[in-house]
Amino acid sequence: MSILVTVFTLLSADQQASEVPKVSEGKLDLTGTDITQRQPIKLSGSWDFYWQKLLTFDELGLQEDTPTQVEFPGIWRGKNHQGKTLDHNGFATYVVEVSLPKNYEHLAIRVPNIGSAYRLYVNENLIASGGQVANNAERHVSKYSPGTYAFKPDGQVFKLLLQISNYDYYWGGSWNALELGTHDQLQEKLVRETLKTSFIVAIFFTISLFNLLLFSLRIRNILPLIIAMISIGFGIREAEINNLLHYVNIFDSNFLINIRTNFLSFTGLAPLLIMYFYLSFKNVYNKIAIYMIVAITVGFSLFIGLAPIHVFSNKLPYFQFLIMGIIVYLIFGLIKAIYLKKRNAGTLFIGSLILACLSIHDIFLSLGWINTVPLVSLGLVAFVMCQNYITYADFILASTNNKKLNRVLEQQNNELQQFSNSLEKQVEERTEELENLNRKLELLANEDALTSAYNRRGISVFLEQAKAVQKRSGTPFCIALIDFDNFKTVNDSLGHDVGDLTLKKACELIQAIIREQDKFGRWGGEEFVLLATDTNLQGAAFIAEKLRCEIEEKLAELIAYKVTVTIGVAECGIEENIESCLKRSDNALYKGKMEGRNQVALSKN
Numbered sequence: 001m002s003i004l005v006t007v008f009t010l011l012s013a014d015q016q017a018s019e020v021p022k023v024s025e026g027k028l029d030l031t032g033t034d035i036t037q038r039q040p041i042k043l044s045g046s047w048d049f050y051w052q053k054l055l056t057f058d059e060l061g062l063q064e065d066t067p068t069q070v071e072f073p074g075i076w077r078g079k080n081h082q083g084k085t086l087d088h089n090g091f092a093t094y095v096v097e098v099s100l101p102k103n104y105e106h107l108a109i110r111v112p113n114i115g116s117a118y119r120l121y122v123n124e125n126l127i128a129s130g131g132q133v134a135n136n137a138e139r140h141v142s143k144y145s146p147g148t149y150a151f152k153p154d155g156q157v158f159k160l161l162l163q164i165s166n167y168d169y170y171w172g173g174s175w176n177a178l179e180l181g182t183h184d185q186l187q188e189k190l191v192r193e194t195l196k197t198s199f200i201v202a203i204f205f206t207i208s209l210f211n212l213l214l215f216s217l218r219i220r221n222i223l224p225l226i227i228a229m230i231s232i233g234f235g236i237r238e239a240e241i242n243n244l245l246h247y248v249n250i251f252d253s254n255f256l257i258n259i260r261t262n263f264l265s266f267t268g269l270a271p272l273l274i275m276y277f278y279l280s281f282k283n284v285y286n287k288i289a290i291y292m293i294v295a296i297t298v299g300f301s302l303f304i305g306l307a308p309i310h311v312f313s314n315k316l317p318y319f320q321f322l323i324m325g326i327i328v329y330l331i332f333g334l335i336k337a338i339y340l341k342k343r344n345a346g347t348l349f350i351g352s353l354i355l356a357c358l359s360i361h362d363i364f365l366s367l368g369w370i371n372t373v374p375l376v377s378l379g380l381v382a383f384v385m386c387q388n389y390i391t392y393a394d395f396i397l398a399s400t401n402n403k404k405l406n407r408v409l410e411q412q413n414n415e416l417q418q419f420s421n422s423l424e425k426q427v428e429e430r431t432e433e434l435e436n437l438n439r440k441l442e443l444l445a446n447e448d449a450l451t452s453a454y455n456r457r458g459i460s461v462f463l464e465q466a467k468a469v470q471k472r473s474g475t476p477f478c479i480a481l482i483d484f485d486n487f488k489t490v491n492d493s494l495g496h497d498v499g500d501l502t503l504k505k506a507c508e509l510i511q512a513i514i515r516e517q518d519k520f521g522r523w524g525g526e527e528f529v530l531l532a533t534d535t536n537l538q539g540a541a542f543i544a545e546k547l548r549c550e551i552e553e554k555l556a557e558l559i560a561y562k563v564t565v566t567i568g569v570a571e572c573g574i575e576e577n578i579e580s581c582l583k584r585s586d587n588a589l590y591k592g593k594m595e596g597r598n599q600v601a602l603s604k605n
């Protein structure tokens with residue numbers, strides 16, 4: 001902010017160090033002032049004034065009426081002149097006699113934006129004009145024509161005649177003073193002012209762009225968009241009021257467009273500012289009142305944008321009264337927001353306070369109570385910057401909250417991921433357990449509970465498989481039925497438990513002897529079946545004999561009781577089914593039993 005003030009002050013450095021010469025009773029005495037050695041002189045003070053007269057230099061001498069004196073610059077409307085109140089419509093001639101200290105080759109006059117039509121003479125020479133000066137509304141044409149005009153003064157005393165007519169503008173006369181100096185001085189001052197205006201306009205546009213960027217990042221929050229529009233509005237107003245639009249010839253000095261831009265950049269900003277305050281501190285303002293005010297200000301802006309100039313130009317004071325009321329209401333809300341400790345209320349209040357103070361400063365300046373430079377532009381910059389700071393701070397806060405939220409989300413995601421991983425692991429473990437259980441159940445379904453050998457169902461599957469292999473490749477296989485001899489006596493003599501143990505041990509012996517590809521199972525009771533795959537009858541007889549001997553020998557050692565088996569063996573024929581082969585094994589077994597037991601009996605095809 002201090003940098004801004006410094007730049008602003010440097011660019012506005014047009015204060016005159018020495019005493020300011022003033023126009024007094026239609027005369028400006030510059031005999032003690034070297035114009036070239038100082039800043040341009042504002043031709044303000046009491047000028048000779050001829051109301052409802054457009055006089056030339058020649059006509060001045062013939063004038064019977066003595067002129068009255070009025071303050072120039074000054075507006076007509078409401079001014080007391082010879083006991084009458086002036087209207088804003090009309091025409092007049094202002095005259096001042098300037099006395100110079102010496103003969104100057106060239107001087108120049110800077111004409112401000114008078115806002116209607118004017119003609120400027122140095123003695124009898126017309127040096128500048130804007131629009132068409134006339135004594136009636138039909139012939140009068142307003143035009144924005146500020147500019148710097150060089151002239152050659154005739155001697156050390158000359159008269160300046162300024163004719164002004166107005167039938168459009170609400171006030172009449174001129175708000176601003178003419179300035180006298182050398183052409184270079186005036187040009188230099190113009191450049192400085194243009195630079196100052198450009199600098200401020202650039203600040204407004206930069207703030208606007210920055211806020212548009214913020215808005216594009218968070219479209220849900222429209223406050224940055226409103227600030228962007230307010231900044232653009234302030235920028236356009238600054239450019240228009242300081243004639244920047246005129247110097248860069250944007251509207252080709254079109255009076256109507258200039259005046260509409262001037263008015264609209266004031267009225268159009270009102271609804272935006274009101275909405276900004278309301279949206280920032282919603283619960284301190286009345287919603288219906290705000291919407292009504294916005295509707296009125298928008299309606300007024302439309303009226304200015306569409307109505308003819310003579311209709312709308314004199315309505316602005318009503319709007320100014322309304323705006324004053326609105327400002328009081330907004331400030332009242334702001335104070336309430338501060339009292340309620342609303343975030344950002346203090347910052348916005350500071351911005352508004354700076355703007356209010358600098359506006360009051362400029363009012364004092366225009367009244368001639370102080371002799372400084374206009375500072376309201378600086379107030380506008382301060383106000384918009386405070387708004388900008390608020391949106392930026394809000395944006396940072398929102399993005400910090402977002403980051404925090406993201407961190408929490410990330411943490412929750414991780415926890416969820418961990419939970420899901422453990423769930424997956426648990427499911428995997430359960431599935432594996434179930435699969436194991438299923439395998440066990442399947443085994444159990446095919447397994448004999450006492451001996452752990454295949455049961456009848458289990459061994460039957462292998463018998464069918466062996467048959468299928470034989471059909472495909474002709475591989476031979478044999479079925480041996482093993483039956484314990486007189487097992488009833490084992491049970492009867494040693495008890496049923498020992499009988500069970502005997503069967504169990506016998507099965508273990510058999511399992512240990514047979515090949516891995518051979519299958520062994522319990523056919524029922526104390527009768528067992530051996531499937532000898534890839535084996536012919538001779539091979540099967542050999543295995544059966546080996547089993548018989550092993551049982552006879554080893555079981556006696558284990559249970560101290562002689563236990564023997566009889567085995568019936570048959571080789572399955574190519575065309576024979578399993579049932580038939582089993583039947584033949586059984587027949588051979590029966591034959592073995594009949595022939596004295598404890599032997600291997602073969603079934604020959």
Ligand SMILES: Nc1nc2c(ncn2[C@@H]2O[C@H](COP(=O)(O)OP(=O)(O)OP(=O)(O)O)[C@@H](O)[C@H]2O)c(=O)[nH]1
Nearest residue numbers: 483484485486487488489491496497499500525526
């Ligand atoms: N301990 C026990 N005994 C069984 C089991 N299954 C069958 N047995 C018995 O085996 C005996 C079979 O008797 P039998 O069919 O008369 O035949 P055997 O006494 O072995 O006489 P042969 O077969 O003619 O030599 C019965 O006493 C059944 O109770 C079993 O799982 N455990």
